[in-house]
Amino acid sequence: MxxxxxxxxxxxxxxxxLTPVEVGLDDAWGTVLADDVRTDGPLPRWDNSAMDGYAVRSADVATASADAPVVLRVVADLPAGSSSAPLLAAGTAARIMTGAPVPPGADAIVPVEVTDAGTTTVEIRAAAPVGAHVRRAGEDAVAGDLVVAAGTLLGAAHVSALASVSAATVRVHRxxxxxxxxxxxxxxxxxxxxxxxxxxxxxxxxxxxxxxxxxxxxxxxxxxxxxxxxxxxxxxxxxxxxxxxxxxxxxxxxxxxxxxxxxxxxxxxxxxxxxxxxxxxxxxxxxxxxxxxxxxxxxxxxxxxxxxxxxxxxxxxxRGLADVERPTVVAPAGEQWRTPPGRAQLMPVRWVRATGDAADPAARLDADAAAGPAARPAAGAVVVRATAGGSGSHLVTRLALAEGLAVIPADVDEVLVGDLLTVLKVTP
Known part of the structure; x- marks a missing residue:
């Protein structure tokens, strides 16, 4: 054999x-990336605000406090996505939303929570050092940085990263x-x-x-x-x-x-x-x-x-994956069974609580079946055969109870209670 x-x-x-194909991002999730994807420029592309508030020159608000606020003239309103770039002169500020580019001349953002807006002016009630609440250009990545490597199984976060660098299509293994x-x-x-x-x-x-x-x-x-x-x-x-x-x-x-x-x-x-x-x-x-x-x-x-x-x-x-193995865990056996001489055994198993009644695994199995898989402990658990029929090849309905597949080496003749078993995790 x-x-x-x-x-x-x-x-x-x-x-x-399989030969790579070009797909749009809508079809990229769950596929394996065939080529490295790198940035073609800095991320963020420009300095932008991390807060809703006011873009200011830090020197203008160095002495600002709740007891001695500084009043600045508001010269612009900058929502996210704005392409406006007004130059802030001394004594001026721009109302700014999160994500909007920081205007030239500004070097800090004052959060709206420490301001009091008037019709054409704003009262600043706290100082803001240089760089306060500013997301710097290139802070996330610089041009040429690796964003997602070839061979990556693309999940939601990867697709988001690809979109962030304007990769509208990618090459993946189909x-x-x-x-x-x-x-x-x-x-x-x-x-x-x-x-x-x-x-x-x-x-x-x-x-x-x-x-x-x-x-x-x-x-x-x-x-x-x-x-x-x-x-x-x-x-x-x-x-x-x-x-x-x-x-x-x-x-x-x-x-x-x-x-x-x-x-x-x-x-x-x-x-x-x-x-x-x-x-x-x-x-x-x-x-x-x-x-x-x-x-x-x-x-x-x-x-x-x-x-x-x-x-x-x-x-x-x-699919292009390098790691083709199921996740495995090593777990103690909660019951004893015989294995076929000279053959490896693939035993469908399920997790149960390790309780004091180790001599009666069937009773423990029934108790855990009532509790459901979500109730099994993360630690202190053992595995038992998914069904009393063990690895009987015809037991299709009982297969639904299996949460793992224990791989017993060919040189093992019998599994004893407490033996450490390698278990493939075949269910989430």
């Missing part, structure tokens, strides 16, 4: 950052379009009447949502029946029209394993057993047109865990 890390490396080797194909004659669309032997197609919805969560654009196709020729034709039509294809089901050793039958003669695709539980049967490679294909097992927990391990990192790399 192929080790888990080796198969992850093979999956990542299929992925490369989101990968990923075809999601679920296979199996037993699958029917959710909401359809079920006949004996049929089940709702949950995998295509699971994987499409996982693609979207990874920053891709899913193209959900399914369910597709167990006809190798039809599936081969479908994959041929998709090859070259999407950036990746993810299939679920039909990769094991059964008589109706349609994905394996459809692609077994394709030299660019391999099917291998991986030393992991769940998710032992896996397939991956490139179709003749160069499109990466990830063939995942069909049991829902297997599909979920396999996507997390092998597909999600590849999609993040396609």
């Amino acid at each position: 192929r080790p888990l890390d080796e198969h992850r490396a093979a999956a990542l080797a299929l992925a490369h950052p 989101r990968p379009r990923v075809a999601v194909v679920s296979t199996g004659d037993e699958l029917v669309t959710p909401g359809s009447p079920l006949e004996r032997g049929q089940i709702p197609d949950s995998n295509s919805w699971l994987l499409a949502a996982a693609v979207r969560d990874a920053g891709g654009t899913p193209v959900r196709i399914g369910p597709v029946g167990d006809d190798p020729a039809a599936l081969r034709a479908l994959l041929g039509d998709l090859d070259g029209t999407v950036d990746a294809i993810v299939t679920s089901g039909g990769v094991s050793v059964g008589a109706y394993d349609v994905v394996k039958a459809a692609l077994r003669d394709d030299p660019g695709v391999e099917f291998v057993p991986v030393a992991v539980q769940p998710g032992k049967p896996q397939g991956l490679g490139r179709l003749p047109g160069g499109t990466p294909v990830f063939a995942l097992p069909g049991n829902p927990v297997s599909s979920f865990a396999s996507f997390e391990m092998f597909v999600r990192p590849a999609l993040l790399r396609m």
Whole structure:
């Protein structure tokens, strides 16, 4: 069997950052910047007021106080956005709003709270040293400063920074379009009447949502029946029209394993057993047109865990991200369970309070289920299996309880209470 890390490396080797495209700022959020963005001038562009008040010459108000105010003649009114630049002579002031350019001759701002305005004059009741409440040009950045670096995942603050330097468009790596194909004659669309032997197609919805969560654009196709020729034709039509294809089901050793039958003669695709539980049967490679294909097992927990391990990192790399790993935490186990010999285990887990009844994790699990995830403590918590069935690959409804995925190394035969586990954080 192929080790888990080796198969992850093979999956990542299929992925490369997608060709950059030019997008407007409306479409930039959530994408990865392809080029450095630098300032073409100082920020702020000019000295401007940090307060609503009066622009003054500091020398004129050096002696001002509440008991001995200074009276200045008001010669201008400067709202934010004003292009007016009146020269302030000695003994004059300009009423100014926050953000408005400081007029020539002024070197300080007196806040409106320490003034008393007349019709054409203003009474200043406090001194203002040079530079008081003035935002200097270039205080934020000077020409040529790096604003946002290539490889940055653009959030709201980044988009704001790009707008502040007038970057109306930017080059970003586009989101990968990923075809999601679920296979199996037993699958029917959710909401359809079920006949004996049929089940709702949950995998295509699971994987499409996982693609979207990874920053891709899913193209959900399914369910597709167990006809190798039809599936081969479908994959041929998709090859070259999407950036990746993810299939679920039909990769094991059964008589109706349609994905394996459809692609077994394709030299660019391999099917291998991986030393992991769940998710032992896996397939991956490139179709003749160069499109990466990830063939995942069909049991829902297997599909979920396999996507997390092998597909999600590849999609993040396609988006241009250097860090493709989920955030992890190290947490103690709150209960004991066996692990499969010689295989890594991917155990869906959830957080619970570490209470004195460690001998009864099921009772503790029930108590925390009632409290809800928001009630779990930030410290002093342990992880337990998301469901008593553990990593059973068919337990799709119980998968909704999982808040993390504990990765148990292949050389561990049993998890004991208190063992420190590495947990992938798969929920916000």
